[in-house]
Amino acid sequence: MNADHKVAKNHYQPEAQAHIIPAANLDPETMALLVKCCPAGLYHIMGDGSLRVDVHGCLECGTCRMLVDEQALKLWRYPAADYGIHLRFG
Ligand code: SF4
Structure with missing residues (x-):
């Protein structure tokens, strides 16, 4: 199983608002x-x-937040509680 297949198995609860917005x-x-x-x-x-x-x-x-300066990403925050990726163990 390659990385793309593993990533495709993740579960997400999408938020209405984007939590990452690149600058124009x-x-x-x-x-x-x-x-x-x-x-x-x-x-x-x-x-x-x-x-x-x-x-x-x-x-x-x-990773994206760490590699570019604050002006490059207009917004970067974690999703609100219960939204975003749902981590699995095992
Ligand atoms: S925080 Fe999200 S968008 Fe940024 S590098 Fe990681 S997976 Fe990609």
Whole structure:
């Protein structure tokens, strides 16, 4: 079983509001870094050159937050209690 199959088995309770919002007009290097760093592959560069993040699959690992400065992510917070990823053990 590869990493994509394992990530696909996770369970999430989506929030109505996104808990991660990238800033507009990021430089190409920062966008490429975010695309490359996310272990769940949630960042995508769209056809118009903008950056999109699909927060419903977020592992809440914080990697993206740690690798870019505060201006690059307009918002990064953990989802509210009972929302986001539901961690399993075993
Ligand atoms: S917190 Fe982790 S899983 Fe969530 S978007 Fe950032 S890098 Fe991806």
